Amino acid sequence: MNKKDIIICRCEDVSLADIHEALDMGYRDFESIKRILRVGMGPCQGQTCAHLVKNEIARYNKVNPESVKIHKTRPLISGVVLKDIAKGDDDE
Amino acid sequence: MINRDLVIIGGGPAGLSAAKVALDAGMNVTLIERFNQLGGQLIKQTHKFFGSKLQYAKTRGFEIAKILIDDLSTYSEDRLQILLDATCVGLYPDKVLTVYQYNKYLKYKAKSVIVATGASEKVLAFENNDLPGIYGAGAIQTIMNIYGIQPGKEVVMVGSGNIGLIVSYQLIQAGVKVKALLEASSTIGGYLVHASKLKRLGVDLLTNTTVKKALGKDQLEKIITVRLDDQWKEIPGSEKEIETDVLCISVGLSPLHQLMSMAGADMLDISELGGLVPKKTCDYETSIKNVYACGDVTGIEEASSAMVEGRICGLMAANHLGFKHPNALELENDLNNQLCVLRQGPCGEKIRCGLKKAGEINV
Numbered sequence: 001m002n003k004k005d006i007i008i009c010r011c012e013d014v015s016l017a018d019i020h021e022a023l024d025m026g027y028r029d030f031e032s033i034k035r036i037l038r039v040g041m042g043p044c045q046g047q048t049c050a051h052l053v054k055n056e057i058a059r060y061n062k063v064n065p066e067s068v069k070i071h072k073t074r075p076l077i078s079g080v081v082l083k084d085i086a087k088g089d090d091d092e
Numbered sequence: 093m094i095n096r097d098l099v100i101i102g103g104g105p106a107g108l109s110a111a112k113v114a115l116d117a118g119m120n121v122t123l124i125e126r127f128n129q130l131g132g133q134l135i136k137q138t139h140k141f142f143g144s145k146l147q148y149a150k151t152r153g154f155e156i157a158k159i160l161i162d163d164l165s166t167y168s169e170d171r172l173q174i175l176l177d178a179t180c181v182g183l184y185p186d187k188v189l190t191v192y193q194y195n196k197y198l199k200y201k202a203k204s205v206i207v208a209t210g211a212s213e214k215v216l217a218f219e220n221n222d223l224p225g226i227y228g229a230g231a232i233q234t235i236m237n238i239y240g241i242q243p244g245k246e247v248v249m250v251g252s253g254n255i256g257l258i259v260s261y262q263l264i265q266a267g268v269k270v271k272a273l274l275e276a277s278s279t280i281g282g283y284l285v286h287a288s289k290l291k292r293l294g295v296d297l298l299t300n301t302t303v304k305k306a307l308g309k310d311q312l313e314k315i316i317t318v319r320l321d322d323q324w325k326e327i328p329g330s331e332k333e334i335e336t337d338v339l340c341i342s343v344g345l346s347p348l349h350q351l352m353s354m355a356g357a358d359m360l361d362i363s364e365l366g367g368l369v370p371k372k373t374c375d376y377e378t379s380i381k382n383v384y385a386c387g388d389v390t391g392i393e394e395a396s397s398a399m400v401e402g403r404i405c406g407l408m409a410a411n412h413l414g415f416k417h418p419n420a421l422e423l424e425n426d427l428n429n430q431l432c433v434l435r436q437g438p439c440g441e442k443i444r445c446g447l448k449k450a451g452e453i454n455v
Contacts, residue, residue: 007222016217047212051346051367066361070368073353075182076190084197 008056009049011042019053023060030057034071043079046071093199096122096173098409099189101180101351102208104132105395106387106402108160110206113406115167117417122173122200124180124191131157132210134395136233138265139258142283146430147396154237156395183207183351185380204382204409207352208402211345211366211388216250219305225312229259229342236266244338248315249273250303254282254394256342260290263340271336272296274303276320283439303339304331312337347389355380364446365391374452375408376401384409391450393443400430 003017014037027033030040030053039053040046046053050070058065098114100107103125111123129135137153148156164172178193187205191198213228215221227243229251235241247268249260252275260270273290278299280287291297304318304326319330346367353359358371358379370378370385378385386405387398404427410417417423435443 002219005219006217008217010222045350047346047348047350048215051214052217066363073350075184075354076192077181077350077354078179078192080181080192080197081195084192084195088197 008052009039011044012038014039019056028061030069030071040071093201096120096200096202098204099200099202100206100208102210103130104210105134106398107208109399109402110406112163113403114410115172117410117415119410119415120171124175124178126179128177130161136237138237138262143396147399183355185356203413206405206409207385207389208387209348209351209389211347211392214344214346216341216343218303223306223308223312225337226306226339229255229340232259232340242266242268246271246336247338247340248334248336249340251342252280252282257282257286264293270295271334272298274301274317275299276302312339315339345392360450362446362449364442376405391446397431397434400427403427
């Protein structure tokens with residue numbers, strides 16, 4: 001099995017090999033792996049990769065996937081052009 | 093800042109149904125939909141629904157969408173505002189919502205919010221899973237049933253839940269050869285009536301089998317399947333090659349929880365419900381006062397239960413703010429009964445188990 005060809009986070013192009021390498025280096029929770037690899041920081045904000053990453057963390061730590069916390073969701077949910085925020089509402 | 097009694101996020105079966113009841117109770121409503129038309133997944137469903145007449149059984153999905161949309165056509169613009177091509181990008185605990193539509197960043201302040209965002213598809217991790225030609229079942233339905241484009245010549249389906257079975261049949265109807273349907277577990281997940289239909293049409297239904305690898309130069313050309321034992325471990329030497337230009341992944345859905353998580357609602361991770369779902373009371377209220385959730389975002393189920401949950405949510409949102417629906421009590425009892433009936437029997441076991449884990453079993 002070539003783990004480099006198994007894409008886990010397609011937004012940020014992170015492979016299973018990258019995830020396993022991070023786990024081996026000692027990053028054992030979602031928030032840490034996110035900071036190292038940017039999983040869940042792309043356009044879909046983790047909706048696609050979160051359950052895959054969660055399962056890999058659970059398998060590595062030998063725990064139930066339901067007990068693995070995923071990353072914190074922060075506004076905004078998708079890309080918004082900064083100019084559009086800056087110009088504000090018409091009625092403001 | 094635009095002030096509204098109720099803002100509903102999501103214009104699928106749950107959101108549309110919630111809007112109708114809330115409008116009947118006298119609320120003014122804003123309905124936010126990300127796509128360019130209302131109806132959610134229903135607009136891609138060309139098959140007739142099962143179940144009871146109460147949830148439009150024997151009617152095709154896209155026709156149910158039409159009925160739900162028509163139900164809203166009598167309300168004036170100040171009562172019902174529909175935003176299409178609009179994404180709710182932020183939900184905050186004080187019920188302020190930010191919406192992005194046509195390069196405009198809009199702000200709403202709602203007295204009540206109903207989150208009916210639905211779900212998205214789960215993906216699978218296997219070698220070369222990023223090759224062009226590999227789709228989710230939702231994408232296949234979108235390009236085939238909305239845009240009328242044939243996704244390819246041949247397809248292998250992964251997953252035998254109702255979506256996998258129904259989309260396989262739709263692919264055959266569209267003239268695509270379904271070469272095999274793979275199911276990792278030992279039994280077919282969806283209704284037998286759908287599976288039998290495929291079997292009669294000569295589709296190989298391969299249980300205990302999954303996709304190990306995709307192969308192709310610029311796009312998918314073939315896949316390698318592998319058999320799995322009872323512990324879901326690959327059986328060495330059981331690999332087989334199937335030539336195909338399309339691979340369709342239909343291995344379940346996960347709730348679009350982001351807005352609920354972002355707002356700080358108490359969340360539960362329940363595998364039977366598809367992943368992260370908001371904790372809610374029997375009134376469908378989340379841990380944030382006057383914020384409700386219904387449909388797939390509270391646990392993966394069918395469109396029929398999403399419609400019923402939506403109606404209950406609309407009713408509750410109205411009740412809690414003192415808006416009186418003409419026959420509130422009767423409706424509430426009736427809707428709760430409908431949900432019980434929908435979740436009865438062996439097909440409802442998973443959802444019953446999930447709801448029990450969430451501590452809100454009312455079945």
